[in-house]
Amino acid sequence: MAPLTIQRSASVPDELRVARCLSAPHRGPRLVFFSGGSALNGISRRLKRYTHNSAHLITPFDSGGSSEVLRNAFAMPAVGDLRSRLMALAEETDLGQPDIVRLFSHRFPVDAAPAVLESEVEQVLAGEHPLVRAVPQPMRMLVVSHLQSFAQHAPVDFDYAGGSVGNLVIAGGYLANERLLEPVLFMMSKMMDVLGTVRSVVDVNLHIGAEYADGRVVIGQKEITGKELPPPEERIQRLFLSDGMTEVPRAEIILPKRNRRLIQKADLICYPPGSLFSSVGANLLPARVGQEIAATQVPKVYVPSLGCDPESYGMSLCEQVGALLDILWSDAGPEVPATALMTHVICDSSVPTSECDAVIERFGIPCVPLPVADETGKRYDATSFCEMLVSLV
Known part of the structure; x- marks a missing residue:
C-alpha cells in the first residue's frame, strides 16, 4: 500500500x-x-x-495501583484504565459531571482512620452512601446489585484504601457475569452515556x-x-x-x-x-x-x-x-x-x-x-x- x-x-x-x-x-x-x-x-x-x-x-495487563489489589483478590484482568477511559468519554452537561460519573470517580480515603474507612465502605456497598443515593433509578438498582456482588465475593481482609468505587462496580459485574468484562463495560457505557466505545483488547x-x-x-x-x-x-x-x-x-x-x-x-x-x-x-x-x-x-x-x-x-x-x-x-x-x-x-x-x-x-x-x-x-x-x-x- x-x-x-x-x-x-x-x-x-x-x-x-x-x-x-x-x-x-x-x-x-x-x-x-x-x-x-x-x-x-x-x-x-x-x-x-x-x-x-x-x-x-x-x-488489561496492568499490575500496579488499586488494580493490583483487585487482581490479587479475584484473579481478574486490570480494570482501572478501562474505568478511567469510560469516564473520560462520558457525556457531560452544562452543570458538569452526572451523578453516576461522580460516583464511579469516587475513591475511598487513603489516610482515614480505620473506623472512618470501614464506615464509608459499608455505606457504599449497602447503597446508602449519598453518592449512591444521588444516582437515579433504575441505574441505582443496577449499581447496588454489582456492589453487593462485590461484597459477597470480597475477602474479609480486602484493602479498600484508595480504591475506586467504579472499579468495585466493574469487579462486581465481572464476578456476577461469568467472569466476563464485556457485559459490565456495556452496562456502564449506557449508564454514563459514553460517547464512544471502550473495550479490553482481550x-x-x-x-x-x-x-x-x-x-x-x-x-x-x-x-x-x-x-x-x-x-x-x-x-x-x-x-x-x-x-x-x-x-x-x-x-x-x-x-x-x-x-x-x-x-x-x-x-x-x-x-x-x-x-x-x-x-x-x-x-x-x-x-x-x-x-x-x-x-x-x-x-x-x-x-x-x-x-x-x-x-x-x-x-x-x-x-x-x-x-x-x-x-x-x-x-x-x-x-x-x-x-x-x-x-x-x-x-x-x-x-x-x-x-x-x-x-x-x-x-x-x-x-x-x-x-x-x-x-x-x-x-x-x-x-x-x-x-x-x-x-x-
Whole structure:
C-alpha cells in the first residue's frame, strides 16, 4: 500500500473537515486507539467534541495501583484504565459531571482512620452512601446489585484504601457475569452515556513480561514502567504475555471478533501517546492484531509520547517506531511492508529533523513534525491533537 500524505485536500480543506466534525460529532470518524494508562484521557475528553465514534482498545495487563489489589483478590484482568477511559468519554452537561460519573470517580480515603474507612465502605456497598443515593433509578438498582456482588465475593481482609468505587462496580459485574468484562463495560457505557466505545483488547487475566538487552526477564507491568519501582536502566528487547510465571504463546491469545470488527471498520488507527511498551505495545501482543491492521486500508498514525518515558530508555524516535513494528511484524509477518502497519509518524515540531529523517530513511514512513504540544512542551495540546487526527480522515 502506498503511503498516504498529510496535506490539505483541494476539495475538503482541513478547516472544513474539523468544522463538519464539530457540527455533527455523532457522525464523526471512526478512530481506533490502542491505548492504556492516563496519557490519552485528557485528549479523549476533548475528542467527544469531534466524534462520538472513537473506539478505545485498552490494555488489561496492568499490575500496579488499586488494580493490583483487585487482581490479587479475584484473579481478574486490570480494570482501572478501562474505568478511567469510560469516564473520560462520558457525556457531560452544562452543570458538569452526572451523578453516576461522580460516583464511579469516587475513591475511598487513603489516610482515614480505620473506623472512618470501614464506615464509608459499608455505606457504599449497602447503597446508602449519598453518592449512591444521588444516582437515579433504575441505574441505582443496577449499581447496588454489582456492589453487593462485590461484597459477597470480597475477602474479609480486602484493602479498600484508595480504591475506586467504579472499579468495585466493574469487579462486581465481572464476578456476577461469568467472569466476563464485556457485559459490565456495556452496562456502564449506557449508564454514563459514553460517547464512544471502550473495550479490553482481550478479556484474559494475564500480565506482560519484558526481556532486556542484558538478558534479564521481568514479569509485571509495574516492573517495567519505572513509576512505582525504579526504572530499569536498560533497553527492552522483547515484550511478551505471561500467566505471571511463564510466557504464554501469542497464538493462544486471539483478538476477539468484536474487536477485529472495530479495526476493519476504522477510518483511522492511532498508536497514541503513552508508555511505549506497557500502554501501546501491550495492546498489539494478541494474535490477529497485526494481521487485521495490515489488511485495513486507512491512515495508521503513531504519535510518540512527549517528555520522559522510562520504558523507551536510550531509544531514538526511529527505534521506538521499530519496537512497535517488531511487535506487529511478529503477527502480520516480516514480509508485510512497514507502511502497511504504520502510514505516518506525527511528532511535535520540537523533535530534531534528523530524528524524522531517520524514520523516513529506515522504514519509508513519512514523519511529520507539527506544532501539537501545549505550552509546557511535555503534553499534547488536546485541541491540536484532535483536529490533526480528524483532518487525516
